[in-house]
Amino acid sequence: MVPLLLAALIAGPGLVSGQDTVRVGLSDAIQRAVLTSPDIDMQRARVDFAEARSDQARRSRFLTDLQATSAHSLAPGLDNPNGTASDRLYLDPDLRNDWGDLAPFSRVDVDLLQPLWTWGQLSRTIDAAAAGVGLEEGGLAARQMEVAVRTGRLYYTVVLLDAMNSLTDEADEAVSRARREVEKLLNEGSPDVGDADLFQVQITEQEIRRRVVEVREQARTARSALRRQLMLGEGASLTVEDRFLEPLMLSLDSLDTYQNLALENRAELTQVSAGIAAREALVDVARSDFYPKLIWGVHGHYSGTTAERFRQRNPYVGDGFLSRSLETGLGMQLELNFGQTRAKVEQARANLDEAQFQGVAARELILLEVEEAFRKVRIRQAALAAAEESFRIAREWLQTEYVNFDLDLGDTDDLIKAVQAKLQLHAARHEAVFDLNMAILELHASTGLLEPLLAY
Template sequence: MSLSLLRRACHRVPGPPGRYLRPAAGGPVVVKARRLHDRCSPARNPGPSGMTVSVFARLLGAVALAGFLPGAGPAAAQPGPPAPMDTVEVGLTETVVRALEESPEVDQRQAQKQFATARSEEARANRFLTDVSLSTAHSFAPGLDNVPDGVSGDRLYLQPGVTNDWSPGALRPFSRFEIAVQQPLWTWGELSGSIEAARRGVDVEAARVEQKALEVAVRAGETYYGLILTEALDRLADRTQEVIDRAKREINRLLDEGDEGVSQSDLFQTRLTEEETKRRIVEIEQNQKTARSALRRQLFLSDRMWVEPAADELQPLSFAIHPDSLDYYIGRALQNRPEVEQAEAGVEARRALVDVARSDYYPTIGVQATLSQSITLPERPNPDNAFVGDSFMGTGTRSGIGIQQNLNFGQTRARVEQAEAELDAVQYQRTAAEQLVRFEVEEAYRSLLTAKAAVESRDRSTTIAGEWLRTEQVNFDLDLGNTEDLVKAVRADLQAQAQYLRAVRRYNVAVLDLLRATGTLADRARSGTLLETRDDRE
């Protein structure tokens, strides 16, 4: 098989340019493009070790098996969306913000925060008129019997013969209303401690909301870049299948023409490669459907919606590491991480509850007042006398300063010790939370440095692999190369492309994870500054 024939088989493969994402030296990443057919392997002219179709079939095997079409992970190739489906295009920021707005996990934490807020309002309401109640009683009152003639109602109490008449015909409706009010004057920290503990409880729940928001935000970002990766690998997979189809048709044509450089083994080898590729593509298609569905579920879109990333290419995020590096990010994390805020609020809440427990050592001083009104219809005679009254009629009041002292000092001491122990436990948790945050920030920071170095290295690898492949093309044109070197160059070139795409995805996720570790990811997404080129906000 001649060099020109194999070159025609390769160069007849159409396709859009493959994108290469290369960071400029010391600066942001820029996009460079190369066309696939510029990197397609040529055959060399017949010679002592002339390249045959079997060698070309080995090249196809390299295309399918060198990691170009990964059989696992999020990679997938998938046809375009059905026409009836509505397309929703989202960028990274829109993905994170919508996930935060729609997440039931965040809403659940918000509901718990609302409960804590209501409990705090209840505690504040206890500061004034802590006990205000209205009670009523309804029954029957007796009539009067043996009432002498000519005696006024306000003097009947002076008549010893007058008695209550409980006969059914003499009974009349009776009602009593009583309002009681209690206002504490001095509680030795019980009221103020309860209010402070409830207020800090709101802070704890608010921190838990932000903690869950960070988890949702980074998960949404990972899902978003997972789908973009599948689409990038999909384009590579499509071009690979086109090369295999062209090669199969070329081998069949040569067999029909009776070319001596082609045998049935070449066709069988190509067909086996084709089947392997088809199997991989089917697996990839299902994986990409899963990735797209995962993003749709993350955004809580309808099943009739087709979600599409706004980015056409998988590009590294433009993110400049702060010059103060690790210390800067640890400082930001200690200021912003909700776990630290939650621990701080928990310590203050427990400290306030210790004061509440200690208040039982001292007497509670307060003002109490009651107002009662008794009514009987028809009315009974009510003597207007300061010393004599009728319990079925009239108005009564009581008011004064009261003192209440809990004399169970042993129980009070035990409750104080329990509150102090709980305070100590929360303080230990705060220390542990701070150390955990420091570790997570350092881990995310070093992972980002590793991912950044990997992207730069993989980009250089794609350049080197491309140069190697072009060199082998020139050598074949000049009849100076050998087939084994060409096979190795094709395999290296394809591996470099796929590995670079995966490295970019790992780098972008590492950036998001560092922002999560510093506690700023959700806030930056909400404020629209997620893709700032410098991480120098205070």
């Protein structure tokens, strides 16, 4: 990454402020991203769906199967040639339907099946649905952490490029001074300097010009990426509070401390626990089909018409166009294909085993991730210390070369090398700070806690 970042030494000015300027720090950027990210909104929608599904399961405990069906048509009147009384119509063999006298007809049937004892089928279905909510909530927490780390990386990328831009004047001055020294010695006819030295400086200037455009565009892209992550409008201009790239402060605890925090707070482990709970419940749901379930049922019926028809009170006589009834009682329901039930139970147990194995694997992976993040912080701390010392040495070297040129003892090749070394090591120092800051953010993220990221 150093060769790329060297280009920032000669980068031009930053973005021009637009009509609306938004200034954010690291904590502000992370908070805004978590609140506005469409990725998080999508996961939050999954949580809402799981909550609605859980609510549906709870509401299915009572009035489990309740439905009403209606039918609407036309009904015939009656052809009563004998003038039989309305309460004795069922005794008249000459009574007929009069299809020439049609009138509106409606029928309504209401059915209720209420399980009273299901061997845990209803209650464990509710438990499984509730665990599904926990599963999606864990996914939401994981997505929030992912967005937070991504936002932190974008934020520090912008700060890094801004810091590299601040080296522009220094780079221009260093190269211009080297060219002046070479031209001075050439004009004086010094045998220690030739046209090749001037050509080398001029080539360096052209390389700088090429990198100016490259880094300027990359800086604009990085700022645009952060602006879009924060869901700012197209007309908004974004600035960051950190004008200088400095290492985050961290008092490193022991590895065990971070691993214990991860085991307590990682969203993946929350998801695994919820998944195991859900699949344990589904095993019980599948097993309940081995046993008969006690059910209470109700059936209500009503049909009526405006046609000239009369309801007959005799319980053995019915008129499908004009009737009403109510039936209720207890019943038993049993799945008789025990082979299928056994297969369903085995499938549910296999799913449970899978979730449990996933839990073991997730735990070990999380411990490894924390250890990697922990050791990366220590590596980055050492790398930053080395980069700062190297930069200090490079500054001393360049200062020595300037003094030598002032005393007419300098070597052009050594001066150019010293200039390049100082600029490269200055860029490397900024890169080391960036790497350390990202390692610290990733260490906090590996513990599953978002709060430390918001504290910076």
